[in-house]
Amino acid sequence: MPFTIDNTILLFSLLLFIGVFTTKFSARFGLPSLVFFIAVGMVLSKFIYYDNAALTQLFGIMALIVILFEGGLQTKWRNVREVMVPSLSLATLGVVLTTLVIGVSAKFILDVSWLEGMLFGAIVGSTDAAAVFAVLGNKNIKQRLTSTLEVESGTNDPMAVFLTVSFIQLIQSPNANIFTLILSFFWQMGLGLALGLLLGKIAVWCINKINLDSSGLYPVLAMAFAIFTYSSTSLLKGSGLLAVYMMALWVGNSDLTFRHSIFRFNEGFAWMMQILMFILLGLLVFPAELVQITWQGIALSVLLMFVARPIGVFISTMLMKFTAKEKALISWAGLRGAVPIVLATYPLLAGMENGHLFFNVVFFVVLSSALIQGATISPLAHALGLSQGKKSVVPHTLELVSMGKTNHEIVEVHVDEHSGADGKELRQLKMPQDSLVNAIIREQKMITPRGNTRLQAGDTLYVLARKGQNEEIKALFHQQVTEQDSANV
Template sequence: MIQEVLQSNQNIFLIALLLVSSVLVTKFSSRLGVPSLVLFIMVGMSVGSDGLNIIYFNNAELAQLIGVMSLVIILFEGGMQTKWGAMKKVLAPSITLATLGVLLTSSMVALLAKFILDVSWLEAFLVGSIVGSTDAAAVFAVLKGKNIRNKLGATLEAESGTNDPMAVFLTITFIQLLTEDSSSILGTIMLFFWQMGAGAIVGLLLGYISSFSLNRINLDSSGLYPLFAIAFALLSYSISSLVQASGLLAVYITAVVIGNSELAYRYSILRFNEGFGWMAQILMFVILGLFVFPSEVFTADIMWKGILISLILMFLARPIAVYLSLVFFRYTNKEKVLLSWSGLRGAVPIVLSIFPMLAGVENSQLIFNIVFFIVLTSALIQGSTITWLAEKLSLVSDKLSNPVHSLELISIGKANVEIIEFDVSENNRIVGEKLENMDLPDKALINAIIRDGDIITPYGQTAIQAGDTLYVTVSRRVKKQVQELLKEVNGSAEEVIE
């Protein structure tokens, strides 16, 4: 009994050390110009059996489970941050990249992987399918906080959030062809359309249901609302999976619907999801690092083959797929170059490369090692140079955001009012206007202004200045009306893009 308790305490201590070290390495991520996912993987590899030999982990089923659960959390957090106004403008090219682009990329990688890896055609196409899609976790992590133009950022986020169904479909199809005597081609094609369509429908339904529930159900504690939202994300994935639809697509769509709805506790939910998303990233990449045996991956044979396939993927397959997929859409050559270079590979390919192991595919270990090396190469080379390339191509934006955040200092379960925060930019119509002249509705009051780091107590003669941060107490009934008034810009009522 005592031995079991001591072992449990040791495991808790190791988990705490891994979490502390993983959080600390994010501090060096931006300074080194290396994506944090690479550092998380290195933390896992360093304490694994081929490193310090502190933790031995080779459970493929558990690694897959943790990977999928983490992807659900990361996709939900990324989808909540996605602005529908920007996304709908690039929806058609994004879906084209997520379907035709993945198919073209997978095919070109497979054609050359056949000879590089000396495997069968089906195994070569399996490798191509696994690395054919961009990764939402990697894309969201790299683009977060960057000032890449809205159009390109929205395209990359929408593509990475919606291309998992194609990658999963192709991977499972080729695994079935390798492990089963017969498989219906028509049946697999119909399955793909079912996965996409049913996943989208489930995502939309759960998105509207969850938005309605979050606004209508008064919970006793504000901390329960973020958990309630996460529960709908897991529900969206599980329901879709049970009907053989795309669970990851459903989660992303559910998150987009919730994130673009008027939510009572938006700020609390977003902040919780951000922290939980980081936790999921750390857990997933550390576990995947533990699952890897560096002595098997970093061999001369695996490394030169992996580098060759990575170069083909980065400089041939992805660019050709992007240019062909976007031939009928209005993107400049510079934008296509950046989209080609931003096709990051991350957790999804690694998780998918575990599938052949679980299915007993003959060269599954070789496939996993190659895919893992390709992901590392993509993250190190592409992930660390996206911002630099965007600046060189003059595809960065210095446009200031104009957010309206709810501070939620008062529990809606107890009262029917909120405090919202608004950053005033120079093109807002209210700049220069005195508070006594503002046409604020009843039950709305500006009760504090932050100007140049100082707090100003507002009165009737106080004039709004660009750069001010306003704190406004509003009734839920007039919240939307106040937000629209604050966001009006000079010359039109068009909202500033957040």
């Protein structure tokens, strides 16, 4: 069948269908969805010849912008504040230590030079935001550990990019000034942090002040800010990925017009980009070439999972208040994903002699990491006593259609079995003034709220309130939990 425009569009739609449906299999088998997306790409590579590393790198970076933006939006600042020090230590010192251990190993296993070995270590040195966000998103592991892993994965990509580009530069230009590279690192990180926060403030102000004719344009405006943040920071030689994550962190923790619309749009868009990115990465690899580097891939994967990552975690968090079990889980949950594969295209595009070897081995390492570590995170967390059982629904905000022109919003609150509201009548709740419970969802049925309506665990309440009261309403439920627990004690 010739590849006409219509056939290509048909193939695009089929890939999206396959990507969506494979997420059901990933949930059933406990495997990260990226494994199935990559598998689809590898199967298609038998029928479609694709070797455009430049296009893959471009699409991969665009996908990472979207994924990091969505991940930053979903991250709560109060959780980040508690784990900022260990996360940054893991994202810097942890990545460097992992790079060194794997770099030395790769020098002998792949029979390459010392600098090339370090280049390989830098490529696989960081965890992947897409993989970590996807795997941890539906698991109720202790919040401190989840936050540490998510913030680490969102902030360690710049370090991996810097090390990868620096080693390529040192290989191609042996006389490069190392002192200049070190100054470049601080410039990239500092500028990425500063511009991310600055553009995040500008984005919040613009989204809240502008009055667009269609509510559907607000998510597009937010995404435009994310892409602009990356590109403008990169043009100034800063870390664009770090800037995007910091910008999203600021936006996600601000009082935002059409907040729910922006969040849901970016969640769906991030899934679409993730599906297409991993399928495209799967297309770029040739399965027959993976067979030729099987033992090297297995050896480096084992060393990464059982030696390099644990060394990086235990040393970089040596002075942190983590137990040995918590450090073990952090070590095991350091998933590799799209970032190492995208970084593996850098040597290819640089025309390096071992570029194809690095790409194939990196692909093997990522696939084994996703298959082995991704599938065993939940059982390990449960075995170590770090799982908190079933994950509760996180409250979020829904907007009125015309909220851009009003000062009200709808707050969604979930009543769990430990909530003080469980078993109480609505009139017994001390809700903020001018707030009103509009609807109660119980077992997928809507109940009309009345004063004598008794709440039950599992209920979802939709509360109409003035903007700015949402935290007060959520705190009311949290306070009731505390009071009830104190009474029981």
